[in-house]
Amino acid sequence: MYNFIYEKVNTIEEVEKLLNESEEAKILAGGQTLIPTMKQRLASPSTLVDISGVEELNFINDNGNSLTIGSTITHHEVSSSDIVINKIPSLASLAEGIGDPHVRNMGTIGGSIANNDPTADYPTACLSLNAKIKTNKREINAEDFFIGLFETALEENEIVLSIEFNIPKKSSYMKFPNPASRYAMAGVYVSVFDDTVNVAVTGASENGVFKWIEMEEALSDNLSLENAKNIKLSSEGVMSDIHADSAYRANLVDVMALRAVENLI
Amino acid sequence: MPTVNINVNGQDLSTEVEERQLLVHFLRDDMDLTGTHVGCDTSQCGACVVHLEGKAVKSCTMLAVQANGKNITTIEGVADGDNLHPVQEAFRDHHGLQCGFCTPGMIMAAIDIINRKPNLDEKTVREELEGNLCRCTGYQNIVKSILAAANK
Numbered sequence: 001m002y003n004f005i006y007e008k009v010n011t012i013e014e015v016e017k018l019l020n021e022s023e024e025a026k027i028l029a030g031g032q033t034l035i036p037t038m039k040q041r042l043a044s045p046s047t048l049v050d051i052s053g054v055e056e057l058n059f060i061n062d063n064g065n066s067l068t069i070g071s072t073i074t075h076h077e078v079s080s081s082d083i084v085i086n087k088i089p090s091l092a093s094l095a096e097g098i099g100d101p102h103v104r105n106m107g108t109i110g111g112s113i114a115n116n117d118p119t120a121d122y123p124t125a126c127l128s129l130n131a132k133i134k135t136n137k138r139e140i141n142a143e144d145f146f147i148g149l150f151e152t153a154l155e156e157n158e159i160v161l162s163i164e165f166n167i168p169k170k171s172s173y174m175k176f177p178n179p180a181s182r183y184a185m186a187g188v189y190v191s192v193f194d195d196t197v198n199v200a201v202t203g204a205s206e207n208g209v210f211k212w213i214e215m216e217e218a219l220s221d222n223l224s225l226e227n228a229k230n231i232k233l234s235s236e237g238v239m240s241d242i243h244a245d246s247a248y249r250a251n252l253v254d255v256m257a258l259r260a261v262e263n264l265i
Numbered sequence: 266m267p268t269v270n271i272n273v274n275g276q277d278l279s280t281e282v283e284e285r286q287l288l289v290h291f292l293r294d295d296m297d298l299t300g301t302h303v304g305c306d307t308s309q310c311g312a313c314v315v316h317l318e319g320k321a322v323k324s325c326t327m328l329a330v331q332a333n334g335k336n337i338t339t340i341e342g343v344a345d346g347d348n349l350h351p352v353q354e355a356f357r358d359h360h361g362l363q364c365g366f367c368t369p370g371m372i373m374a375a376i377d378i379i380n381r382k383p384n385l386d387e388k389t390v391r392e393e394l395e396g397n398l399c400r401c402t403g404y405q406n407i408v409k410s411i412l413a414a415a416n417k
Contacts (some may be wrong), residue, residue: 006267006284006330028331035326036308038285048284050331076320100396101377102311105320106327180309182395 001038008050012057012136012159015049019157022047027159029072032099032107033115057110057161062087068134068164071110075099078109088129090171090189094121097175099182110160113145116152116208117183118239123209124173124189127200129165136161146209168193172263174256175203178243185244186252188212190260196220204238204253215257228261269333273298274342282329289313291329292339300340300369304398311397314370314377315339321377323396340369343376352376352414361410363401371397375411385415 005022009015019025026045028034029052037043051057057072062083069078078084079096098104098112098121112122113133126133126142133140136159145153154160168191175187184203191198197219199212218227235250244252266281273296282291292298292315304312306325313325316338343350352375355361362368371394378393379385390408399407 001285003283003285006328008330008333031328031331032308032326035287035328039306052331100311101381101393102314102321102323102374102396103308103326105317105322 001035001041002044004045005047006050007047008053010053010055012054012161015051015054015159016136016157018047018049019159025049027051027114029108029111030074030106031111032103033111033117051159059162060084063164066164066166067091068162069109070162071114071160072108073110075104075107075109075112076101079104087167088165088171090173090191091125091129091165094125094173094175094189097121097173097177097182109163113163114152114154114160116146116150118149118205118208119178119183119185119187119203120209121173121175121184121187121202124187124200124202125165126163127209127211128171128173128189128191128198129168130193130198131166132164133160134162134164135159143211148207151208166193168198170264172260174259174263176252176256186249186256188253188256188260190219190257190264192223192264197223199257201233201253201257204233204249206237206239212253212257219261223261223265225258225261225265228258231257267330267333269330271329271332271334272336274338284328284330286329287325288315288327288329288332288337289324291332292324292337298339298341302366302369304366304370309396309398310367311370311374312367314373314397316373316377319380321374338373340372343372350376351417352379352411355410355414355417356407359406359410359413361403361407363399363403367397367399367401371399371407375414378411379415385412387412390415 024046028048028050057070059070061068075095075098084092131142171191173189175184187202189200199215202209233250233253235246238246238250240246302312304310308326315324
């Protein structure tokens with residue numbers, strides 16, 4: 001990889017200062033995507049700002065109706081947190097299905113959502129659980145945050161501080177992982193709230209994570225396998241690659257949705 | 266070049282590293298700890314697994330500077346003098362290796378699995394080995410070795 005300046009910081013103010021000072025600075029949290037990308041010379045930041053030691057980003061809070069997770073919390077910490085396991089078990093099991101144990105010990109929730117890989121798991125949780133993403137500048141609703149492939153609403157020098165997930169009555173995340181990478185070839189997160197059912201899908205669309213409105217309406221009407229079976233994802237706009245063509249992937253989404261609903265009834 | 270203070274296998278050291286140097290190259294090239302291997306160099310195979318503050322990480326996907334102020338344990342640091350670590354012992358007893366290239370990473374991963382998971386069963390061990398590849402495909406005896414070590 002190309003060389004860079006490495007800065008380890010302790011406060012958000014220091015991160016902001018360094019990002020403002022350098023045009024090509026990037027934030028390093030767990031580095032499980034950034035470092036491989038830099039090794040391939042697909043990214044060559046001038047400065048890496050290591051935020052792993054910023055205490056105020058390292059927390060999991062139970063707010064009663066919601067959980068707030070700091071952006072440097074690792075996937076392992078989410079999957080093994082008693083608070084998450086008790087309040088949103090599907091979020092804990094989602095975290096336990098990311099990559100492998102070694103990657104989960106380093107990779108962070110903030111890094112995952114800021115990267116917005118179209119096959120990543122966390123973006124579905126954000127959409128399905130009506131998450132609010134808190135940055136150093138504002139609070140962004142998940143629906144406005146994920147814009148497209150590897151694209152988010154984050155502006156230059158905007159830093160993800162925490163993610164607040166609403167606690168659903170019940171929820172389930174089912175994914176069909178790529179057997180080699182463990183990224184989702186199809187992942188469906190279904191969350192049941194008092195008056196609505198939310199369904200978010202990853203791994204499928206050419207535009208990245210999305211809310212599956214037809215399925216939400218069908219399940220909000222009645223949370224049943226029959227209703228779920230009546231809805232099929234159109235293969236239009238669904239990714240096609242060596243692992244699965246559009247029709248196959250769309251069918252995988254249907255199957256994952258059924259499995260998630262099955263868990264909830 | 267930045268100076269880092271790292272504890273490797275119980276030994277404190279203070280040294281300069283280039284910012285872009287990966288932890289695995291620091292261990293192998295600067296520390297002569299060549300038990301940690303570079304297999305795929307793309308975070309897939311797990312031959313480079315070491316412990317950072319007691320947790321398994323892939324040292325090919327981490328910068329040496331990220332380990333500043335931290336404790337690192339490599340395969341060279343798990344035995345107690347001439348006495349093998351129980352997991353090493355189990356790999357020897359159950360022939361948990363063929364060519365041996367993946368073995369250091371397998372053992373470091375296995376110690377981490379046993380630390381985290383009480384009452385290990387075969388299915389869990391196989392799932393937990395997601396990030397470690399054996400090109401000899403010698404998984405049968407690797408799994409047997411880990412289960413034996415867990416039950417010791």
